Amino acid sequence: MHVLLTGSSGFIGSKLLIKLLSENISVELLSRHNHKNLKTTIIDFDNLNNFNDLYIDKSIDVVLHLAGYAHDVKGKNSKYYNLNTLSTISLAKKCLESRVKKFIFVSSIKAANYNNSNQNQINSRDLYAKGKRESELGILEVAKNSSMQVVILRPALIYGPNVKGNLELMLSGIKNGWFPPLPNMNDCHSMVHIDDVVLTLLKLTNQTENIDGKIFCITDGVKYSARDIYNILRSVCNKPKIRWTMPKFMFNLASFLHPAIKRKINKLFQNECYDYSEMDAIEFFPTKQLKDINETNI
Secondary structure, X not given: OEEEEEOOOOHHHHHHHHHHHHOOOEEEEEEOOOOOOOOEXXXXXXXXXXXXXXXXXXXXXXXXXOOOOOOOOOOOOOXXXXXXXXHHHHHHHHHHHOOOOEEEEEOOHHHHHHOOOOOOOOOOOXXXXXXXXXXXXXXXXXXXXXXXXXXXXEEOEEEOOOOOHHHHHHHHHHHOOOOOOXXXXXXXXXXEEHHHHHHHHHHHHHOOOOOOOEEEEEOOOOOEOHHHHHHHHHHHOOOOOOOOOOOHHHHHHHOOOOHHHHHHHHHHHOOEOOOOHHHHHHOOOOOOOHHHOOOOOO
């Protein structure tokens, strides 16, 4: 099997690359930077003109597309929209021209909120989720009535060793004693370990049945509250349990200090729970939970 991988330097991509190579799968890269040991086609996904001359070798069986900005920035005219949406659709078109057998796109579980339903609709200003959903619809349209299989994976919030973003911030705050104990609320969060994301992508790479045109949401099967996450991470950091909590109104007051603080606080307590029953089709079973954040088998 011959695989083309994008986003190989990212949190998921770097682990996936290790796993693919350990399985003796032939891999080449589409990347901004040359890899000293692997064939690499240099491309800047921000610049859509680069796709005019992009050549994908006809020996490629599977494309794993992970490249993209991880967080919402600006609007449709920004580099963000070019990279997360337009370049994804452009790449799918090139793959179709080169008769790639399978195109696997790592989207986001937030895109589930943009299905054609009034249920769980999210704020239209969440350009990250909206852009991911547009990407999904675009590549499904590209591959319609063709022999190229399209598979979409929507991971929940990913954790694992050397995690970045808000989880990294919370871990750092707990370790250094400044992150306040979160109140017990009725919030709910879905998450997934990086190892399970990588193992699922490997399974989708190898499997051909029951996957074409499918969208799979992936979580570890646990519904965490913000307080659960806080307690688990305290345990991971070998910090003793504490029974008191910071009242919610204190967080509400802090949210007035700066819009960035308000966004982070809102994210802490908003509900983001999802079902992963679609994964039954490929016999996916989570192997890790948040308590295993610092463990990896890859």
